[in-house]
Each structure stands twice: as structure tokens, then as C-alpha cells.
Amino acid sequence: MTADVSIERIVHPDILSCAPDTPLSVAAQRMVAARCSSILVEDKGTIIGIWTEHDVLALDASDPKTFLAPISEHMTSPVKTIPITAGLGEAALRFREEKVRHFLAVDDAGACKGIVTQTDIVLNQGIEYYLSLREVHAVLNRRVPLVASHLSLGEAVHTMRDARTDAIVVVYPDGSHGILTERDVMRLVGASQPGANVGELASRPLITVAVNASLYHARTEFTERHIRHLGVTGADGELLGLVTFSDILASIEHDYVHQLRETLKEREHSLALSMQHQRLATKVFESTLEGIIVTNAQRIIESVNPAFTQITGYKAHEVIGQTPAMLSSGRHDATFYQKMFDELAANGHWQGEIWNRRRNGEVYPEWLTINTVRNDEGQIVNYVGVFADITKRKAAEEQMQFLAYHDGLTGLPNRGLFLDRLHHAVSHAHRNHTIVAVMFIDVDNFKPINDTLGHHIGDQLLQTVAQRLVASVREADTVARLGGDEFTIILESIADPGDVPLVAQKIVDTVSQPMRIDGHDITTTVSVGLSLYPIDSEHAEDLIRHADMAMYMSKKGGRNHYRFFTADMKQLVAERPVAT
Known part of the structure; x- marks a missing residue:
């Protein structure tokens, strides 16, 4: 890796600019001619905005009039700036954190010195x-x-x-x-x-x-x-x-973090690092996306890196001289921290998930690694903590967990979760001598609507049907989507079997109400089949098959209706394969 040179060496001093009333089409022509990914908007010598290739996606590309609008109506303002003296590592961190591709480089007086792009960083990092x-x-x-x-x-x-x-x-x-x-x-x-x-x-x-x-x-x-x-x-x-x-660029940042960890391991064995390693550690310390906090043996904070400030909101002067306890969220008791200190003393390191508090009071999860640094006599002289904000990762894990058991289009329980809840409902009904109703629901004439109006209309129709089904039953009941245009419902703890047909009719009536989707007035209906535990069967799989057969008979009988399973349908059940 190269030394962390400043962006002054790679900034583009020749700035492409235009007036606020410049039509978008003219600005675009100038950008294409200059092979430039952005154009600055200048008014009376002052930069007031920027328009980039990414911003073009916000336009209505189907309307030619859009291209004649003045650029001032679509520019991004104010323009994000970066000091001309900033290092490449700091710039890489800013690009990653602020999710932009262009920075306006300015001097100490705020004067514009040029443009630096994400591409410039990749081409000048020296990490071949x-x-x-x-x-x-x-x-x-x-x-x-x-x-x-x-x-x-x-x-x-x-x-x-x-x-x-x-x-x-x-x-x-x-x-x-x-x-x-x-x-x-x-x-x-x-x-x-x-x-x-x-x-x-x-x-x-x-x-x-x-x-x-x-x-x-x-x-x-x-x-x-x-x-x-x-x-x-x-x-x-x-x-x-x-x-x-x-x-x-993301790969470069990964390598910085990896090199930092290797450097910290070497510091455990010796404080006499070579100047080359010291420069590398400093570069990575300043540019890594992971927060770093260094304390002395008494756990008094001596230094933090820029990523620490990005994550916690605390600037270096606000925490130096304090202890990491100022970050405590209050979620962990004294026993938690005592185990941490005991492991540090015994093994020289600790790693785990911990909840801390930002400067604005927000509590967040982080993955923290702490290493001890010892001198030649074996005495602890420093603790080095490296941590990452895992808020997004945990949210992603929760989302993945949700999607494993729910339908991605409607958010309803999927087949796996439906079967699990049905087995649970049958077991509960067996213990408490109650009734469970299983409904198998098919949207009538869905395929013609989907094929004629398009899949995006079909998807919205299924979402609307799902919402109406959920609104038609109790909160404790389960509405699931098995796939395609097929839905199922579990009605638990039924005290009066006479309530079931009332619910079924409510569903038929509710779904059949007209709906307006993307300018289309659509009316659809459903065919519903029902089976009851323990009247029709004491086994979950049989209840599903019986409800499916009853639905088939309802659809065969004219649609927009419900049918209960009857014994004379069993032969048809055996002859017709159904989903279970």
C-alpha cells in the first residue's frame, strides 16, 4: 500500500459547470462531450449544486418535456465537500459512509479547488x-x-x-x-x-x-x-x-481492516515496530470503517480513530481522558463486564456482541474485539478495542429469518409456517376439546387478470386479497399464502361451529368488493373450501387435503362461494393430487 497521500495530487482542477437555468438536455450534452460524470451548478461565482449521472435516474424518461427543465430543479444542493488536504484513506471512508461518488475539494478558506471521484480513489490507492x-x-x-x-x-x-x-x-x-x-x-x-x-x-x-x-x-x-x-x-x-x-473500493477497505488486525497482533509481542509498520498502522487506523479505541492500563481513553466518531458521534476531544464506561447502554449488568475483564486478564483478548450508546442517546449493537498490549516485562500498557456497528447486519438477519417463514410478496406466513401452526392448533384443540377450521382459498380467474394486465397488477391484486383476508378474521387466526393464487386460513379455538360459515361468507363478500389498482377497476372473487377438526379428520395433512377438495368443488360449482368438506368427496380426494 502507498503512503496516505492527499487528494490534492489526484483532484480534477478543471470543473465543468453551468448556470442554474441551463436545460437538463444541454447539461447532459456537455457532460457527454466532456466525458464527465457530473456538472456543477454555478450562480454568480458560487457553487450552489451538482447534477450527476446518478441523478438522471430520478427523471421521468418517458416525458421529453422533463429534459427541458432547468437544472436547478433537479440538482443536489448543497454540494458535499472534502478538504484538499484529506488523505486517500479518509476520502475512501467518506465515499463509503456518505454513499456519494463526487466530492468538491476545497481549501481552508472554502474556495473550490476541483472535483474528486470514487473512481480516482480506486485508481490511486496503490494496492495492486x-x-x-x-x-x-x-x-x-x-x-x-x-x-x-x-x-x-x-x-x-x-x-x-x-x-x-x-x-x-x-x-x-x-x-x-x-x-x-x-x-x-x-x-x-x-x-x-x-x-x-x-x-x-x-x-x-x-x-x-x-x-x-x-x-x-x-x-x-x-x-x-x-x-x-x-x-x-x-x-x-x-x-x-x-x-x-x-x-x-469495498475490497480495498477490507484489506485495510485485515492489515490492521495483523498489525495489532504484532504489537502484542513487541512495541518496537518498524517505521514501515507504524506508517501502515497509522494509515489503516485513520481509514478503516471499524471504530478503534485505545486506552492505557487503567482503561483511560488515549486515542480514537475517525470511524469511532462516525459510529458513536463523539469527537476525540470529548472522550480522551474518559473511560469507555461513558458509552455504556445500561443493557449489561456488572457480571457481564466482570466476565469480560476476567477473560482479558486470562487470555489477553475478548470478543463478542455488546450494546453501547451513541452521543445522541441511540442504543446500538456492535461487534467488539479487545486485545491487551504488553511491554517487554509482560505488563499491560494498553487495551485496543476494534468494533463495528452491526445494526444493519442484525436487521438483515431478522429480515432473512422473517423471509424464511413468510411469503415475500404478501408478508403472510408461508407453507412451512402454516403447517407448523396447523400442527400446533390441532394439538391445542386436542388438549382443550375445541374445534379448528381449515380454509383453502383460491382466487377465481386470477390467471386471465395476470396475463392481461401484467404481473405487477397481479402482484398488487394478491396483496390486496391478502389484506382483506387478514381483515376478515381474528388476530389470533392464521392467514397464509401457499403460493400462486392459493391462500389458507386456520381458525383456532372455535366454541360454536355455527360461526365458521359466517366467517367464510364474510371472506367471500369482502374479497368480492371492487378494487382499483393502477387505474384499473378490478373485481375478483374467491372459492373457499373448509374442513373441521376433529369432525373431518384428526390429522393436519388430511384437513388440508379435505379443505382443498372442498375448494375444488366450490370452484366447480360456480365460484364465489364456500363449501364444507363432506364424506362423499373422499373418492375425489384420492383421485386428485393436492398440495400438503
């Missing part, structure tokens, strides 16, 4: 050795939207905006691929071409690299071809996803 050791698959993004070549530009931009991505892969009828990026959309805005489809507008063919290629090779492709996206293919030529300049 690290990139050569890492392969593309380590940073591969497999969740890139794929769209058909006949899609309109407006729909494509909408897809990119919803997916929060700067590129989409275009699939052609012959199976080949192209790519549409923010830069392509910018070029089309400048040319005022909103009507064409993405197949005509995308760059084709999609330039690719192998999934086992090195990141150094990928970066070389980026720089030599002047592109920011590469397709990634597997051994069989299948397109697996995309890799971008941003992925390279």
Missing part, C-alpha cells in the same frame, strides 16, 4: 498486490436486475431507481446480453431520445470477465476500456452478475 490476490467472486453482486430488450427507457429507469442500482443487464431474444448504465441514460437525455426501447439503447455486447479472474485484472479492464461495470461469467459461460468500481 492485494487486488492480484483477490478474485472477482469475492465481491460479485448477483442481484443485478435483468430486463427484456423490448422494455421502454422509462420502464428501465424505473427499474434501476427501484433496485437502487446504477446499471441493469439487458437480455436479447437470442440470449445475448447488453448493459444500460446511468451514463447511457445521460447520453440519451442529451440526445432527447426518451421513446426508444432499451434493446436499442444498451451497450452491446456486455463485456465480461471470468468469476475466478483477479480484481487486478478487473480493474485493468475498467481503466483500459473506460467503463465502470463488467459482467461476470461462470465456467459454463453463464452470466452470474456484475462487478463495479465500487466493489473494488
Whole structure:
């Protein structure tokens, strides 16, 4: 890794700018001609805003009038700035944390000195050795939207905006691929071409690299071809996803953190680090995204890094001289901290999840690693804590846990959770001598609606049906989606069997009410089949099969109705395969 030079050496001093009343199409033409990813908006010598390739996704690409609007209506203001003296490591951290691609570099007086981009950071970090050791698959993004070549530009931009991505892969009828990026959309805005489809507008063919290629090779492709996206293919030529300049930047940060940990291990054995290691430790200390806190043997804070301030909100002068106890959330008792100190004393390190409090009072989870640093006599002279805010990770874990048991479209319990609850309901009813009703519900004529109006309308219809089903039963009951247009309901703890047909009719009536979706007035109905525990069966799987058969008979009898399972349906159950 190179020494942490300032961004002054890589900043672009020639700034592309325009007046506030400049039409977007004219601004786009100038950006394309200058091969520039941003344009600054200047009014009477003052920079008041910035418009970038990413901002073009916010436009209504289907309306040519949009391109004639003044840039002042669509610019981002104020412009984010960074000191011209900032190091590359600090800049990399700012780009990552603030999720932007451009900073306006300013001097101590606030005067504009140029533009620095995320791409500049990747090209000037001096980490070729690290990139050569890492392969593309380590940073591969497999969740890139794929769209058909006949899609309109407006729909494509909408897809990119919803997916929060700067590129989409275009699939052609012959199976080949192209790519549409923010830069392509910018070029089309400048040319005022909103009507064409993405197949005509995308760059084709999609330039690719192998999934086992090195990141150094990928970066070389980026720089030599002047592109920011590469397709990634597997051994069989299948397109697996995309890799971008941003992925390279994330990889650089990963290597910084790894090198920091190695350096801290060496400090445990010796305080006499070489000057090279000291410079590296300082660079990583300042640039890593993980917070670092160093205390003396008495646990008095001696130093913290910029990421500490980013995560906790406390500046260095506010915590130096204090103890880490000032960060305590109050969620852990004295026993928790005593075990931590005992393990530190016995093993020289501690690692685990801990809840702390930010300066604004917000309590958050972090993953904390503490190491002791000893001198040549074996005495503890420092404690070094390295921590990461895991709020997003925990939220993602909770979301993954939710999706494992719920339908992604409607948020209802899925088949697995439905079966688990049904088994529980049957066991509970057996112990308490109560009745359980199982409903199998199918949306009538869903396929014609879905095929005629489109899948997005069909999806919203299913979501509306799900909401109406939930509103028709008690909070303690279970409404689930098995898949497609099939729903199931468990009614537990039924005291009066006569209440079941009332609920069934309520569902039929509620769902059949007209609904308006994206300008379409739609009326749909449902066919409902019911089975009862223990009248029809004492086994959960049989209750589902019987309810499904009853639903089939309801649909066969004219739809928009409910039917209870009867014994004479059993032969039909045996002849017709159903989901269980």
C-alpha cells in the first residue's frame, strides 16, 4: 500500500459547470462531450449544486418535456465537500459512509479547488498486490436486475431507481446480453431520445470477465476500456452478475481492516515496530470503517480513530481522558463486564456482541474485539478495542429469518409456517376439546387478470386479497399464502361451529368488493373450501387435503362461494393430487 497521500495530487482542477437555468438536455450534452460524470451548478461565482449521472435516474424518461427543465430543479444542493488536504484513506471512508461518488475539494478558506471521484480513489490507492490476490467472486453482486430488450427507457429507469442500482443487464431474444448504465441514460437525455426501447439503447455486447479472474485484472479492464461495470461469467459461460468500481473500493477497505488486525497482533509481542509498520498502522487506523479505541492500563481513553466518531458521534476531544464506561447502554449488568475483564486478564483478548450508546442517546449493537498490549516485562500498557456497528447486519438477519417463514410478496406466513401452526392448533384443540377450521382459498380467474394486465397488477391484486383476508378474521387466526393464487386460513379455538360459515361468507363478500389498482377497476372473487377438526379428520395433512377438495368443488360449482368438506368427496380426494 502507498503512503496516505492527499487528494490534492489526484483532484480534477478543471470543473465543468453551468448556470442554474441551463436545460437538463444541454447539461447532459456537455457532460457527454466532456466525458464527465457530473456538472456543477454555478450562480454568480458560487457553487450552489451538482447534477450527476446518478441523478438522471430520478427523471421521468418517458416525458421529453422533463429534459427541458432547468437544472436547478433537479440538482443536489448543497454540494458535499472534502478538504484538499484529506488523505486517500479518509476520502475512501467518506465515499463509503456518505454513499456519494463526487466530492468538491476545497481549501481552508472554502474556495473550490476541483472535483474528486470514487473512481480516482480506486485508481490511486496503490494496492495492486492485494487486488492480484483477490478474485472477482469475492465481491460479485448477483442481484443485478435483468430486463427484456423490448422494455421502454422509462420502464428501465424505473427499474434501476427501484433496485437502487446504477446499471441493469439487458437480455436479447437470442440470449445475448447488453448493459444500460446511468451514463447511457445521460447520453440519451442529451440526445432527447426518451421513446426508444432499451434493446436499442444498451451497450452491446456486455463485456465480461471470468468469476475466478483477479480484481487486478478487473480493474485493468475498467481503466483500459473506460467503463465502470463488467459482467461476470461462470465456467459454463453463464452470466452470474456484475462487478463495479465500487466493489473494488469495498475490497480495498477490507484489506485495510485485515492489515490492521495483523498489525495489532504484532504489537502484542513487541512495541518496537518498524517505521514501515507504524506508517501502515497509522494509515489503516485513520481509514478503516471499524471504530478503534485505545486506552492505557487503567482503561483511560488515549486515542480514537475517525470511524469511532462516525459510529458513536463523539469527537476525540470529548472522550480522551474518559473511560469507555461513558458509552455504556445500561443493557449489561456488572457480571457481564466482570466476565469480560476476567477473560482479558486470562487470555489477553475478548470478543463478542455488546450494546453501547451513541452521543445522541441511540442504543446500538456492535461487534467488539479487545486485545491487551504488553511491554517487554509482560505488563499491560494498553487495551485496543476494534468494533463495528452491526445494526444493519442484525436487521438483515431478522429480515432473512422473517423471509424464511413468510411469503415475500404478501408478508403472510408461508407453507412451512402454516403447517407448523396447523400442527400446533390441532394439538391445542386436542388438549382443550375445541374445534379448528381449515380454509383453502383460491382466487377465481386470477390467471386471465395476470396475463392481461401484467404481473405487477397481479402482484398488487394478491396483496390486496391478502389484506382483506387478514381483515376478515381474528388476530389470533392464521392467514397464509401457499403460493400462486392459493391462500389458507386456520381458525383456532372455535366454541360454536355455527360461526365458521359466517366467517367464510364474510371472506367471500369482502374479497368480492371492487378494487382499483393502477387505474384499473378490478373485481375478483374467491372459492373457499373448509374442513373441521376433529369432525373431518384428526390429522393436519388430511384437513388440508379435505379443505382443498372442498375448494375444488366450490370452484366447480360456480365460484364465489364456500363449501364444507363432506364424506362423499373422499373418492375425489384420492383421485386428485393436492398440495400438503
